[in-house]
Amino acid sequence: xxxxxxxxxxxxxxxxxxxxxxxxxxxxxxHAWTYDHLAWRSLADEPWFATVPLLAAAAxxxxxxxxxxxxxxxxxxxxxxxxxxxxxLDDVSGGRLLLGLGAGGEGFDAGVLGPAxxxxxxxxxxxxxxxxxxxxxxxxxxEHAGEFYEAHEARMIPVPSARxxxxxAAAGPRTMALAARRGDGWVTYGSSFGPEDLxxxxxxxxxxxxxxLADTSRQMDQVEAAAGRAQPLRRYLNLDGAPIFSLTSAxxxxxxxxxxxxxxxxxxxxxxxxxxxxxxxxxxALEQLAxxxxxxxxxxxAGS
Numbered sequence: 557x558x559x560x561x562x563x564x565x566x567x568x569x570x571x572x573x574x575x576x577x578x579x580x581x582x583x584x585x586x587h588a589w590t591y592d593h594l595a596w597r598s599l600a601d602e603p604w605f606a607t608v609p610l611l612a613a614a615a616x617x618x619x620x621x622x623x624x625x626x627x628x629x630x631x632x633x634x635x636x637x638x639x640x641x642x643x644x645l646d647d648v649s650g651g652r653l654l655l656g657l658g659a660g661g662e663g664f665d666a667g668v669l670g671p672a673x674x675x676x677x678x679x680x681x682x683x684x685x686x687x688x689x690x691x692x693x694x695x696x697x698x699e700h701a702g703e704f705y706e707a708h709e710a711r712m713i714p715v716p717s718a719r720x721x722x723x724x725a726a727a728g729p730r731t732m733a734l735a736a737r738r739g740d741g742w743v744t745y746g747s748s749f750g751p752e753d754l755x756x757x758x759x760x761x762x763x764x765x766x767x768x769l770a771d772t773s774r775q776m777d778q779v780e781a782a783a784g785r786a787q788p789l790r791r792y793l794n795l796d797g798a799p800i801f802s803l804t805s806a807x808x809x810x811x812x813x814x815x816x817x818x819x820x821x822x823x824x825x826x827x828x829x830x831x832x833x834x835x836x837x838x839x840x841a842l843e844q845l846a847x848x849x850x851x852x853x854x855x856x857x858a859g860s
Contacts, residue, residue: 557854558817561587562842563626563796563827565596565835566605570613576828577614580621583846586853587622587654588614589825594632595664598834608641615649624654626794626825627725627743630678630685631660632669636710639692643712646720656743656792657686658725679730680704686722686738693719723792732776736783741790741823742776744769745797761799766815769793773819792823796835802826803837806844813852 562580564573580588592607611623623645628638646653659682666672673681681704688705691698692712700707721740726732735742746769773791780789795802795812802809803826813824826845829837849855 558813558821558852559586559823560813560845560849560853561585561589561622561624561823561825563589563591563794563825565599565828565830566590566607566610567599567603569603569605570610573610574613574617578617580828581618583843584849584853584855585621585846586823587624587825588618589624589626589654589656590614592625592628592633592656593663593665594668597663600664608645611645611653612648615645615652618652620652622652622654623649624723625656627656627658627723629658629660629665630681630704631665633685635685635688635692635705636698636707639689639710639712642689642693642720643716646716651718651720653720654723654741655720656723656725657689658682658743659731679728682731683734686724686734690719690722690738721790723790726776727772729775729779732779733783735776735789736779736785739789741792743792743794744772744776745794746772747797758800765798770819773821790823791821792825793821794825796825796827801829801835801837803829803835803841803845805838806841806848809841809845810848810852 562585564576577588590607590610595604607625614623642653642655659678660666662672684702684704688700688707691700692710693716696711696713696715698707698710698712722738723741723743724731724735724739725743726735727744746765793816795816800808802812809826816824827835829835829839829842
C-alpha cells in the first residue's frame, strides 16, 4: 500500500500556514514535511522560517498525520542539540515524527557556519552524525569523540520509548550502505534534473529520469541484500525530483505515484504548489489529487 505526503515549504507566517498543515491532514494524506535549511536555492531572499518550531506548531494542531524533516543535515546542525530538538518534536507529536536525514548539499547552508567541507568530508561527517544521533536517541547518556563531533555526558532523558524512524537520503554506495545499516527508510530524489534539462522534449527527459530511478532502485536492492536486513527499508520518493513538476496536473501526479508504487516505493512525496517559480502549479491539482487518494492508497477515505 503506497502512502502519499506533501511538502510545505516554510515560507508562510504561521497564521497562514496553520490552515495548510491542517488541510493536508483533512484531505487524507499520510505525511507532511518541510525543508530543513537556513535558506534555499532560488528562494534564498524570500521569507523562510525555522524547521523545528514549525513542526512543533504543526504537531500541536494535527492529530494523525506523520510530520517530517525533508531533510535535516549536518550543514548547520550538531547532533547533541539537534537530538534534544528531535526528542521534543517526538514528544509533542505523540510519536509522529519522521526524521529525514541527509548529508547536506553545497548550497546556501554549506558555508554559513564556516568553510564548506569537501564531498568526502561531508560523507564522513554524515556517517558520524547519524551514528551519534542514534546513540543519543537510544540511551540516557552518550560519550563520543570523533573526527567531527564530541559529546561528553550528553543527557537524553527521557529516552524515547521508540527511536523516531531515520529516513536517510542516499544517492551513492556509501550513503546507501549507511541507510541499510542505520536507517528505517531510504529517501531519493532520483537524478538531478532541472528546467534547463527539459530541452525540446520534456516527456523524453521525464522518461530518462524514470529510467535512471529504476537503476538506482535496483542498486538499493543490492545494498539491502548485502546488508542482510531482516526488515526492508521503506522507500520514499520525492516525485518532484523529476523534470516535470508532479502537480502540473492531478493526472501527472497520479501517473507518477502509480509508477513509483509499481517500482517498489512505499511512500511518494509531492509539494504544495506555489504561485510562481519553483514548484509552480495550480492548487486545484493538489485538491484533485486528494480526491483520488482512496483509490491510490487502498483506504476508504480521508484520515482512515
